[in-house]
Amino acid sequence: MTTPGTNFIGINVSGTQARAALVDRDGAVINTKSGQFAPKELIPQLAAMVEELAPRGSIAAIGVAIPGLVNRQTDRVIAPRAVPTTMFDDLHGELMRATGVRVELENDANAAAYGEYKVGAGRGARNMFYMMIGNGIGGAIVLDGKLWTGASGFAGEVGHITIDTEGLECICGNRGCLETVASAPSIVRRARERLNRDSTSSLSRLALNKSFTADDVAHQAKEGDDFAHMMIERTGKYIGTGVASVINLLNIELVVLGGGVMDAGSLILNPIIQEVKRRAFQPCFEATEIVAAKLGLDGAPIGAALLARDATTE
Amino acid sequence: MTTPGTNFIGINVSGTQARAALVDRDGAVINTKSGQFAPKELIPQLAAMVEELAPRGSIAAIGVAIPGLVNRQTDRVIAPRAVPTTMFDDLHGELMRATGVRVELENDANAAAYGEYKVGAGRGARNMFYMMIGNGIGGAIVLDGKLWTGASGFAGEVGHITIDTEGLECICGNRGCLETVASAPSIVRRARERLNRDSTSSLSRLALNKSFTADDVAHQAKEGDDFAHMMIERTGKYIGTGVASVINLLNIELVVLGGGVMDAGSLILNPIIQEVKRRAFQPCFEATEIVAAKLGLDGAPIGAALLARDATTE
Numbered sequence A, B: 001m002t003t004p005g006t007n008f009i010g011i012n013v014s015g016t017q018a019r020a021a022l023v024d025r026d027g028a029v030i031n032t033k034s035g036q037f038a039p040k041e042l043i044p045q046l047a048a049m050v051e052e053l054a055p056r057g058s059i060a061a062i063g064v065a066i067p068g069l070v071n072r073q074t075d076r077v078i079a080p081r082a083v084p085t086t087m088f089d090d091l092h093g094e095l096m097r098a099t100g101v102r103v104e105l106e107n108d109a110n111a112a113a114y115g116e117y118k119v120g121a122g123r124g125a126r127n128m129f130y131m132m133i134g135n136g137i138g139g140a141i142v143l144d145g146k147l148w149t150g151a152s153g154f155a156g157e158v159g160h161i162t163i164d165t166e167g168l169e170c171i172c173g174n175r176g177c178l179e180t181v182a183s184a185p186s187i188v189r190r191a192r193e194r195l196n197r198d199s200t201s202s203l204s205r206l207a208l209n210k211s212f213t214a215d216d217v218a219h220q221a222k223e224g225d226d227f228a229h230m231m232i233e234r235t236g237k238y239i240g241t242g243v244a245s246v247i248n249l250l251n252i253e254l255v256v257l258g259g260g261v262m263d264a265g266s267l268i269l270n271p272i273i274q275e276v277k278r279r280a281f282q283p284c285f286e287a288t289e290i291v292a293a294k295l296g297l298d299g300a301p302i303g304a305a306l307l308a309r310d311a312t313t314e
Helices: A039-053 A091-099 A108-119 A184-197 A199-203 A214-222 A226-250 A260-264 A266-279 A282-286 A296-312 B039-053 B091-099 B108-119 B184-197 B199-203 B214-222 B226-250 B260-264 B266-279 B282-286 B296-313
Strands: A007-014 A017-023 A029-036 A059-066 A069-071 A076-078 A102-107 A128-133 A137-143 A146-148 A254-258 A289-292 B007-014 B017-023 B029-036 B059-066 B069-071 B076-078 B102-107 B128-133 B137-143 B146-148 B254-258 B289-292
Touching (some): A007 A039, A007 A108, A007 A296, A017 A039, A017 A296, A029 A039, A029 A296, A039 A059, A059 A296, A069 A102, A102 A108, A102 A296, A108 A128, A108 A137, A108 A146, A184 A214, A214 A226, A214 A260, A214 A266, A226 A254, A226 A266, A226 B226, B007 B039, B007 B108, B007 B296, B017 B296, B029 B039, B029 B296, B039 B059, B059 B108, B059 B296, B069 B102, B108 B128, B108 B137, B108 B296, B128 B226, B128 B260, B184 B214, B214 B226, B214 B266, B226 B254, B226 B260, B226 B266
Parallel strands (some): A007 A059, A128 A254, B007 B059, B128 B254
Antiparallel strands (some): A007 A017, A069 A076, A128 A137, A137 A146, B017 B029
């Protein structure tokens, strides 16, 4: 007979990357593991990661954070952004069968938010809004210590608030979503358009590099590249526009911003805060602290593990 | 010795109008009263309304809904939209002294939302977003049966979410707020601009009337005026853009829309719903019901009375 384990594993699945963290009951990280997977081999490869991190019987539950919406009634995944839906067809059931451990699915932004809230930048706050700027822009709301996931589990989709009624078409079908100008691919697209148009920006180090990422733009900005700096600053203004709407609506005390582009540090955080100050109601702005996430890539796996912990002790 | 009363009075103060309702503990309306007041005579005139509605000693508390933000710690009013701040300088203290009854101040959108939630269109829902389209656009959030007023009491300011980053300047200092195109004065401004520009719309009945209001536009639309109909439809699209952002963020099960322009009925409600469908995430749209408010002008006074009731029984 196996006694139930006392630790938890959280796994963040993103594109063809998976990152897992083994944590104790308090969210302290014991070990982490990252790897690529072939989409068709997702389940066996996740099961192998679990096996490598912890011997059978030593963990109580697994939390999996995925880039899609999770229907809590059916444990099915709806409309994932970065990967084909079919990949997650029955992730919940299959991973449970493959590992013999209870599995909880969670939206990646919700998981990262919960990780930051419990052991990261949100520690000690009562209410928090989290925004993750990645391939998409996700978000999550923590109210009175709990994730507010809404009527059917989909709350927090800040990437799809309209900031320009006649703006670019978004993958969600809407026009002018925040995501169309501030997500990582949008940063690259805007930078590319500008480099093609503007001869002076051929001075930019980015122009020498045919295929660059949003993280490269953030990195070059920190290295002193003026053009990259300008792109990051503009991105900050867009993000700030979204954050201003969020705090006017929610009057929330803490906004935590995560994602690779936040590695630009104050080069992006300052324009975000300036734009929020310009656009938000003054009393809402004054009541809000806006900070960068602290846990980096471990936020989502830690949060997924802690959400699985909460689910097993409910 | 006076025994404490068992009924409550709610008063909505808007511009130079006040509307009061005497309600019982369950929010059933016993009597209402409306009147104009001179700004300098606000306190004595409100006290007179209270006196006329109910004899001294018969009411337990008075709730006053005002078009501004209320600081709950100090009971002071911040940044009212429609009236000079000084008018409300010490409304709380002065009205208490003038009536001898406990007074609670509340933002008008919060009060109207709570009225609709308890005895109007929101009855039976658990979570609700309320939007009031008037001289400004206010909003309020009810979560698990309670007003969610945020970190410092200012949540719900949906009129000031940005829907057009480079849009018109708003009285709040921001650009492109929902309020700049969908509030009652904005509807009039847009109609006027269009009538000046477009000769065919001189056929509109509105053009014959030099000074018309947003309510007139709604009324003419219902009477079959094509131009007014078009203006209302366009307004519905703007409002729908805001509602879509709200439900993407909150995944809330019920949205209740109030204000005079909603008198246009399905002529405005249908374009709102169509625009939300077009812009919101499908699962969020499907989880949400969007309806018109039911209580009309009585919503805010009833809600203010019920919030005062809750405050006295806390």
